[in-house]
Amino acid sequence: MTGVFPGDNIRILVNTYIIMKGREQLLEDTDEQTALFSALADPTRLSLVKLLRLQRAQDALCVNALADLLGVSQSAVSQHLRVLKSIGLVKGERRGYHVHYFINQDALDRCRKLASTVLSMKESGDEQLCQEFCPERRKQDVS
Secondary structure (H helix, E strand, O other), X not given: OOOOOHHHHHHHHHHHHHHHHHHHHHHOOHHHHHHHHHHHOOHHHHHHHHHXXXXXXXXXXXXXXXXXXXXXXXXXXXXXXXXXXXOOOEEEEEEOOEEEEEEOHHHHHHHHHHHHHHHOOOOOOHHHHHHHHOHHHHHHHHO
């Protein structure tokens, strides 16, 4: 006899809720994570971040110093800094004729969290997601 038992509707609702929450968690922060990884995907920008994270705000570096240290042109450094500033990771401060750049510590902490969320291993409900969305698994469960 096949039929719907009283507890089945509740189980279906709970499973649907769990799956929807799983989707929300997957999509959470994805745009921000994409921007972060895109910005750091360039070797020069990654080198800039590594270099700037060693500097305190009072020891910030100007474009000329950064260009010399990295062995690239000043215009290249400026363009890369523009990208890093657009995600909030780098701040600039005018000192006399030059702007000196340093890491925004709050943004760096946020970037660490975003990267950690993507790269950390967690137990998940992937088995349940597979059962719900994989046609092959549904066929096996029915038989």
